Amino acid sequence: MRARIQKFGGYLAGMIMPNIGAFIAWGLITALFIPTGWTPNEGLASLVGPMITYLLPLLIGYTGGRMVHGQRGAVIGAIATMGVIVGVDIPMFLGAMIMGPLAAYVLKKADQAIEGKVPAGFEMLIDNFSLGILGMGMAILGKLxxxxxVETLVTWLGDGVNFLVSNGLLPLASIFVEPAKVLFLNNAINHGVLSPLGAAESAEVGKSILFMVESNPGPGLGILAAFALFGPRMLRASTPGAIIIHFFGGIHEIYFPYVLMKPKMILAAIAGGMSALFVGTALNAGLVAPASPGSIFxxxxxxxxGxxxxxxxxxxxxxxxxFVVGSFLLGFGRGEKKLLSDDGALDDDVALSAAPLATAGTARGPVVSGGDVRELIIACDAGMGSSVMVASTMRKKLAQYGVEVRHTPVAGIPDSAQVVLTHEGLVDQARKKNPHAVVVPFSQYMGDPAFARVEDAIKNNLSLSATGVSAAPAAVPVAAAAASSAASAAAPAAAPARPRRPKKRLERGVLNPEGVKLGLPSVSKDEAIRQSGGLLVALGAATPQYVDGMLARExxxxxxxxxxxxxxxxxxESREFITKAALGFLQFPDGVDWDGKTAHVVIPIASNSDEHIAILGALATALADPAKAERLRTTTSVDEVLDILAPEED
Incomplete structure (x- = not known):
């Protein structure tokens, strides 16, 4: 359920985040030019009303429609949003979040129903009239x-907020707002409910504390600071960067996973939010417009x-x-133990308590002895690029121990799976698919500590669970050990490793010179994905609908x-739009901001089979070599890219 709510919240955020610039523009115009602003100007202040009434909802509806059905979905989403805007007295952000995707979905189904049935030469006519007719219908549905x-719902919510404010109970709103935030519903709460109510209040009195209910960066800052000082040691190194991104960048989503890892920390968020609203109410604090994003700047x-x-x-x-409540909930660091030392071995204090940990496995979920693992499953959402990269890395690490490594979509995890490695956002789905397997989460696709834990358990015959490793389970019976020793003695010496075979040039069709684009200018992440998808379309590997699937996957x-x-x-779901297997290679020397990280190389994937595995395996090998990775980021030669990524023959 939590994963579904997070996915839903991520979808809502996808409608808001591309339009944050428009919210900033409106907020600055409001702060500067309204009668109580910094430089009051009646003429320029006339921009405020139309922007919040029409521009911002239309942008949200347009973006929501585009996410569902590309450009046609965007157009009908804007048309349908106009229907909910007209005739109401409140900014219809929530209505836009509903009408944009809904109208695009209806059009998408209609397009699918007539696909292949339109006479040649009538495609443009049918496309335009179908969009126009359905758009008219959805606009009327929105209006009537x-x-x-939505107006009634927002009015009820407004009455509830007014009741809290008039009775000095606004801090109680944090009891509902903070848990909803960490489930990634923050944009729906802020821009769907609080911003329209705050805008109405700001228009009357020049400011509103409602703009501060959800967007306050203080509680998140305190939680991250508590983790930095008293959290699990493996997390402490990541928190300073998260603090900068959250407090100065305004990306509150960066601290949500920290709370989800330790759900009791939601009490710290609630306490911080309630205290802040209590002080803000007492001091008559408020903002003139939404703080988007919620950064201190x-x-x-x-x-x-004033x-x-x-x-x-x-x-x-x-x-x-x-911070105080969070530090208390984390025990001020007492009892926090680092499971693995820097060299990958068990710390002495953990090793001493290994036996109790091993016997307590049921409390930590399924446990397996590393020596018994014969197969490792790497699962991701689509079973394409992400899982293949991890599988390639782990296959090289575990080959010497006789462990087979396979990649699969999370929905395809076999019932026989012993150990499953999957991204932390897919853990619930993986456990639901196979509740008997040890599901080990990771957060980074390269160099995550979870990979070392799995290898260490298999290498040293340690007990492996979702939460870590401990010393081996009960000793092997003497007779069995003797038999094993005798078998080992009788076994022939291990065959020498096969010599590496020479590399071969890539076959055309999977990654070819036409699919390599070098020296591209820096763009946004969404635009980089669109360019990547457009490249696959140009190569004949997919239809334009696949690009929408790539954006949805992100x-x-x-x-x-x-x-x-x-x-x-x-x-x-978007695999139906793939026509053949292909990879692309887009190089951005100045980098692309990819959720706070910098991507210099973007490799889009289209595949319904395993044709791309060899290339991704070679890519993993290349990235493990810093010199090769640097060459990929800086080369100006298409042939050099193809040579670096050429897979070895089996």
Whole structure:
């Protein structure tokens, strides 16, 4: 259930995040030019109303439609959104989140129903009229049905908020807002409910504390600071970067996984949010417009004149209280043990307590002895690029121990699986598919500590669970050990490793010179994915609908691998739009911001089979060599790219 809510929240965020720039523009115009702004200007202030009433909802509806059905979906999403906008007195952000995807879905089904049945020469006519007719119908539906329902819902919510404010109970809103935030529903709450209500209040009195209910960066800052000082040792190194991204960059989603890893930390978020709202209410704090994104810089930009002290007190209170409560919940670092030392061996204090840990396996879920593992399953959403990369790396590590490594979509995990490695966002799905397997989560596709834990358990015959490793289970009976020893003595010496065979040039069709693009200018992540998908379409490997599947896949889990490489690919559902197996290679020397990381090489994948595995295996090998990885990032030769990525013959 949590995974489904996160996926839903990620989809809602996908409608908001591309339009944050428009929210910033509106917020700055509001802060500067309204009567209570920094430089009041009646003429320029006239932009405020139309932007929040029409522009922002239309952009949300347009983006939501595009996510479902490409450009045609975007157009009908905007048309349908107009239906919920007209005739209401509140900004219809929530209505746009509903109508944009809904109208695009209806059009998508209609297009599928008539696909292949349109007479030659009538395609453009049918496409335009079908969109126009359905758009008219969805706009009317929005005007007569969806709009009034959403307006009533928002009115009820507004009455509830007004009740809390008038009775001094607004801090209680954090009890509902903070848990919803960490389930990635923050954009729906802020822009769907609180921003319209805050905008109405701001228009009357010049500011609103409702803009601070969800967007306050203080509670998240306190939680991350608590993890930095008292959290699990393996997480402490990552928190300083997360603090910068959250507090200064305004990306609150960066701290949500920390809370989800230790759900009791939601109490720290609630305590920080409630305390901040209590102080903010007492000091009459407020912002003139939404702080999008919720960074401290955005807060300064939309704070009214004379309101900085109250704003800083509100943010600071949230940070201090959440830090104190979070530190208490983490035990101020007491009892936190680092499972593996820097060289990969068990720490002495963990080794001493290994026996109790091994016998307590049932409390930690399924446990398997590393010496008994004969197969490792690498699972990702689509079973294409991400899992293949991890599988290639682990196959090389575990080959000497006789362990077979396979990759598969998470929905295809076999019932016989002993150990499953999967991204942390897919853990619930993996455990549901096979509750008897040891499901080990990882967060990075390259160099994640979980890979070393699995290898260490298999290499040293340690007990492996989802949470870590411990000393081996009960000793092997003497008779069995003797038999094993005798068998080992009688066994012939291991055959020498086969010599490496020379590399071969790639066959045309999977990755060919036409699929290599070098020296591209830096763009946004979404644009890089669109360019990648467009390249696959140009190569005849997929239809344009596959590009939408690639964008949708990115909302589920990031396809950034590490070492400056991302491998965008479509969802399982979008495989129907693949016409042949192909890879592309796009080089961005100045980098692409990929969710806070920098991708210099983007390799899009289209495949319904395993034709791309050899290339991805070679890619993993190349990235393990810093010199080769650097050449891929900087080369100006197509032939050099093909040579570096040429797979070895089996």
């Amino acid at each position: 049905a969806i709009g009034p329902v 955005a807060y300064f930009a939309v704070t009214p004149r 309101g900085f002290l109250a704003m800083l007190a509100t943010v600071g209170t949230g940070a201090v209280i959440s 909302l589920q889990t990031s396809t950034f691998l590490g070492n400056g490489v991302a491998i965008p690919h479509g969802t399982n």
